[in-house]
Amino acid sequence: xxxxxxxxxxxxxxxxxxxxxxxxxxxxxxxxxxxxxxxxxxxxxxxxxxxxxxxxxxxxxxxxxxxxxxxxxxxxxxxxxxxxxxxxxxxxxxxxxxxxxxxxxxxxxxxxxxxxxxxxxx
Amino acid sequence: xxxxxxxxxxxxxxxxxxxxxxxxxxxxxxxxxxxxxxxxxxxxxxxxxxxxxxxxxxxxxxxxxxxxxxxxxxxxxxxxxxxxxxxxxxxxxxxxxxxxxxxxxxxxxxxxx
Numbered sequence: 688x689x690x691x692x693x694x695x696x697x698x699x700x701x702x703x704x705x706x707x708x709x710x711x712x713x714x715x716x717x718x719x720x721x722x723x724x725x726x727x728x729x730x731x732x733x734x735x736x737x738x739x740x741x742x743x744x745x746x747x748x749x750x751x752x753x754x755x756x757x758x759x760x761x762x763x764x765x766x767x768x769x770x771x772x773x774x775x776x777x778x779x780x781x782x783x784x785x786x787x788x789x790x791x792x793x794x795x796x797x798x799x800x801x802x803x804x805x806x807x808x809x
Numbered sequence: 810x811x812x813x814x815x816x817x818x819x820x821x822x823x824x825x826x827x828x829x830x831x832x833x834x835x836x837x838x839x840x841x842x843x844x845x846x847x848x849x850x851x852x853x854x855x856x857x858x859x860x861x862x863x864x865x866x867x868x869x870x871x872x873x874x875x876x877x878x879x880x881x882x883x884x885x886x887x888x889x890x891x892x893x894x895x896x897x898x899x900x901x902x903x904x905x906x907x908x909x910x911x912x913x914x915x916x917x918x919x920x921x922x
Contacts, residue, residue, distance in 0.1 A: 724859075731914070731915050731916045732853075732913040734904075734910060734911045734912065737911075747909045747910075749910045750810075783858055783859075788864065790864065792840065792843075792845075792906060792907075793911055794906050794911060795861065795864040795906055796849075796851075796859070796904075799860075800858065802858060
């Protein structure tokens with residue numbers, strides 16, 4: 688079964704850091720680009736960051752997180768990461784890990800994790 | 810950035826009737842070289858992650874019932890549910906994947922009338 692399981696969320700103070708992990712199983716993780724997508728409470732979906740498949744040489748970020756968040760992957764552990772620094776209240780959201788379908792071109796997300804809640808508050 | 814705007818924000822349809830959701834992009838998401846529209850549709854039920862329904866504007870994902878269909882090209886797209894079922898109550902999002910940042914519409918909440 689293809690599965691993504693996020694972990695690492697929690698409560699953090701403004702200006703703090705957190706690292707999310709996403710454990711993948713049931714598919715050849717290294718072959719696919721991966722993304723993080725977030726959803727603030729009661730709000731819509733916002734793409735956050737993506738990393739290319741294979742070596743993960745190419746990374747992409749939304750302007751709202753550029754310079755503060757870092758995406759990475761460890762293909763030997765089938766795991767995707769999101770390092771979040773200088774967190775702000777507006778970063779409060781459920782963070783979903785999502786797999787690229789592999790169509791070519793930009794990312795269509797065919798597999799999603801259940802999400803990890805990040806709350807930034809003092 | 811490409812802005813995706815959905816209409817309506819919410820919709821109530823009777824069981825068995827047709828539901829239509831619109832999505833408009835601020836610029837064309839048609840990649841002329843491939844003649845493909847870089848547009849996807851997702852369904853999100855409460856407490857669940859989104860589920861991919863449609864990609865390339867009109868290609869149904871495996872396992873998605875054929876009552877779901879997508880159409881449109883360029884900047885104007887439509888998701889149609891031909892005969893609404895109770896399990897279709899959800900929020901529906903369009904998403905372009907033409908260029909980063911990939912953006913979503915604000916969502917359309919679909920309910921039973």
